Amino acid sequence: MATPGNDIKSYPGFRFITIACLIILYAPLVVVTIYSFNASKSITVWEGLSLHWYADVFTGPDSGKFKLAARNSFVIAIIAASVSTAIATLAATAMVRGGQFKLRTVSFGLISLPLMVPEIVTAVATLIFFNAIGFDRGLMTILVAHIAFCIPFAYLPISARMQGIEDTYEQAAMDLYATKRQAFTKILMPLMMPGIISGFLLAFIVSLDDFIITNFVKGAGVETLPTAIFGSVKQGIKPNIMAISTMLLGLSIVMVTISYFVSKTDNTK
Amino acid sequence: MAGGAASGGSATTDTYKDARGWLLMPAWSVLLVLSLAPVFMMLVYSFLTKEFRGGVIWEFSLAAYDQFFFDRGLFGDDPPVIEWTYLTIFWRSIWQAGAATILSLLIGFPTAYYIATRPENVRPVWLFLITIPYWVNLLIRTVSMKFLLRDQGPLNDLLMSTGLISEPIHIINTNLAVQLGLFYSYLPFMVLPIYAAVERYNFALSEAAADLYANKWVTLRRVLLPAVKPGVVAGCILVFVPSLGAFLAPDLLGGAKNFMIGSLIEEQFKGNAGNWPFGAAASMVLLTMVLIILLICARQQSKAGKEV
Numbered sequence: 303m304a305t306p307g308n309d310i311k312s313y314p315g316f317r318f319i320t321i322a323c324l325i326i327l328y329a330p331l332v333v334v335t336i337y338s339f340n341a342s343k344s345i346t347v348w349e350g351l352s353l354h355w356y357a358d359v360f361t362g363p364d365s366g367k368f369k370l371a372a373r374n375s376f377v378i379a380i381i382a383a384s385v386s387t388a389i390a391t392l393a394a395t396a397m398v399r400g401g402q403f404k405l406r407t408v409s410f411g412l413i414s415l416p417l418m419v420p421e422i423v424t425a426v427a428t429l430i431f432f433n434a435i436g437f438d439r440g441l442m443t444i445l446v447a448h449i450a451f452c453i454p455f456a457y458l459p460i461s462a463r464m465q466g467i468e469d470t471y472e473q474a475a476m477d478l479y480a481t482k483r484q485a486f487t488k489i490l491m492p493l494m495m496p497g498i499i500s501g502f503l504l505a506f507i508v509s510l511d512d513f514i515i516t517n518f519v520k521g522a523g524v525e526t527l528p529t530a531i532f533g534s535v536k537q538g539i540k541p542n543i544m545a546i547s548t549m550l551l552g553l554s555i556v557m558v559t560i561s562y563f564v565s566k567t568d569n570t571k
Numbered sequence: 572m573a574g575g576a577a578s579g580g581s582a583t584t585d586t587y588k589d590a591r592g593w594l595l596m597p598a599w600s601v602l603l604v605l606s607l608a609p610v611f612m613m614l615v616y617s618f619l620t621k622e623f624r625g626g627v628i629w630e631f632s633l634a635a636y637d638q639f640f641f642d643r644g645l646f647g648d649d650p651p652v653i654e655w656t657y658l659t660i661f662w663r664s665i666w667q668a669g670a671a672t673i674l675s676l677l678i679g680f681p682t683a684y685y686i687a688t689r690p691e692n693v694r695p696v697w698l699f700l701i702t703i704p705y706w707v708n709l710l711i712r713t714v715s716m717k718f719l720l721r722d723q724g725p726l727n728d729l730l731m732s733t734g735l736i737s738e739p740i741h742i743i744n745t746n747l748a749v750q751l752g753l754f755y756s757y758l759p760f761m762v763l764p765i766y767a768a769v770e771r772y773n774f775a776l777s778e779a780a781a782d783l784y785a786n787k788w789v790t791l792r793r794v795l796l797p798a799v800k801p802g803v804v805a806g807c808i809l810v811f812v813p814s815l816g817a818f819l820a821p822d823l824l825g826g827a828k829n830f831m832i833g834s835l836i837e838e839q840f841k842g843n844a845g846n847w848p849f850g851a852a853a854s855m856v857l858l859t860m861v862l863i864i865l866l867i868c869a870r871q872q873s874k875a876g877k878e879v
Contacts, residue, residue, distance in 0.1 A: 310774065310787070311774060312688065313681070313684070316681040319678060319682060320681060320685040322678070323681075323701070323758070324680070324701070326758075327676070327701070327755070328702045330715035330716045330718070331712070331715055333719050333725050334714075334715040334718055334719075337718070337725075345718070346723045388597075389598050389601060390598070392594040392597055393595055393597070395587055395594050396591035396592075396594035399584055400587050400588055401588045401591075405595075409598070410594055412598070412599065412603070412606070413602065415602060415606045416606055416789045416862070418865060419610070420811070420813060420815065420816030420857060420858070420861055421816065422833050422836055422857075423854045423858045424609075426850060426851060427612065427613040427854070427856045428609050428845070429610060431612045431839060434615075434616075434625065440654065449605070450606055473586075482586070482590070483588065500711070504706075510708075511706075511709065513708075513709065513710045516820055517837075519840070528708060531711070531714070535710075539714060539718055543714070547714065547715070550708055550711060551708065551711055554706050555703055557706075558702075
């Protein structure tokens with residue numbers, strides 16, 4: 303439609319609310335980022351710029367705890383994201399390139415189940431399940447729970463991407479005597495790569511960020527970054543927590559930004 | 572991200588028809604074992620006897636549900652009396668989640684509408700700006716909110732330095748703080764589906780209304796809103812459902828007086844209460860509520876779909 307409609311489209315105040323909305327969304331993050339560079343020991347007084355609290359995270363009294371938690375978090379996130387992305391890629395291929403079949407709706411329901419059930423219910427159910435089968439709580443229980451929880455987050459961008467790729471490329475390859483397996487690995491997978499990378503990154507962030515499920519299924523004394531941060535915040539917000547938060551927040555934003563631009567790239571040309 | 576939500580879609584081909592069993596098997600096995608089986612196990616545990624300090628004794632018992640709904644017990648000599656402690660917590664959760672949903676709608680609708688009426692090439696940028704905070708760790712966002720709203724926090728400092736207030740406003744540990752926290756946690760879920768609905772909306776309808784002398788607000792209420800209602804309903808569910816079972820916002824921003832379902836459940840497993848069957852029963856009640864809401868809305872949406 304041409305521009306004359308614009309007048310009817312616009313409502314007074316909507317622009318203001320949108321800007322207010324963005325301010326509300328970003329203000330807390332910006333404030334914490336600023337205060338993480340505060341030289342002061344107190345979180346209320348501003349005493350000038352300093353990287354003191356960043357140094358504290360790496361060398362201070364709590365650094366051992368945070369380093370171990372960070373290592374646990376990253377190892378779990380990398381494995382959980384890789385496994386769930388692989389599972390989601392195969393599932394998306396069946397759902398998008400597998401024609402119509404009876405269990406299609408059920409399959410989609412099952413894949414999105416972790417999104418519909420409240421996270422705390424998933425956490426309780428998983429804890430009870432591990433208890434019932436006698437699976438001792440530790441790093442493994444966190445990893446296994448994360449793999450299941452990350453599948454829908456990896457699945458959605460991958461299946462969205464696959465729906466956008468016409469199957470003419472695979473058909474052409476098969477007309478030239480490529481087997482289905484070759485059409486899948488040589489044609490579909492490379493075309494799918496942006497969706498797969500984007501799915502992997504989202505699954506990675508979801509695993510890295512998860513607190514509720516991790517808190518339930520982790521063993522005593524096993525910490526990931528979110529549970530370590532939560533434990534520390536319970537005793538009050540300290541400046542070193544703001545430094546860690548700022549680093550994690552930066553990492554999440556960078557990864558989502560990469561995911562966004564990767565998923566927009568068009569490699570079908 | 573947003574587009575993927577409408578999945579299922581019908582734009583499928585059947586190139587890999589023969590292999591689909593193998594392709595789906597890993598997802599099916601992982602999710603059956605780790606998502607569906609645990610929910611059934613939770614149902615079983617809610618009917619078992621509690622062991623002190625966590626865990627269960629494998630003996631059938633209705634004690635968990637009895638404790639949840641009745642005072643003095645359903646099976647005592649006295650007539651059963653409704654136990655209000657836990658129902659009050661559930662009611663508060665519904666109320667808080669509802670308030671957060673309304674707050675999200677009041678801010679989210681104009682935002683989604685504004686973005687959807689921008690030139691096509693800048694819309695993704697606006698949407699991206701709205702979604703970024705969602706991908707930042709929920710714990711960190713909640714802690715940031717707590718930091719900002721504190722009595723001696725930057726918000727009160729700012730308001731006091733501008734002379735708008737002379738005493739700090741006490742927000743932390745109030746209902747309002749929890750609502751703000753929930754609103755902050757799930758706002759993008761409100762914006763995305765409404766945006767998708769407004770983007771599909773045919774603005775010729777608004778023009779027709781204007782030609783018939785409807786003013787803008789009448790057009791909004793009588794023409795636009797009914798047309799984008801499915802998006803609004805979807806947004807409300809996507810904010811309400813996770814808010815209902817939220818743990819971090821009520822725990823960090825609400826304090827002990829503003830206990831919600833999430834904290835009640837958490838306390839049974841991680842805290843001092845240590846009553847697993849009761850925690851499982853409370854989780855079942857929460858899950859049932861969520862499923863009922865989703866079912867009602869799914870039926871409404873499919874009805875609305877048929878009418879169009």
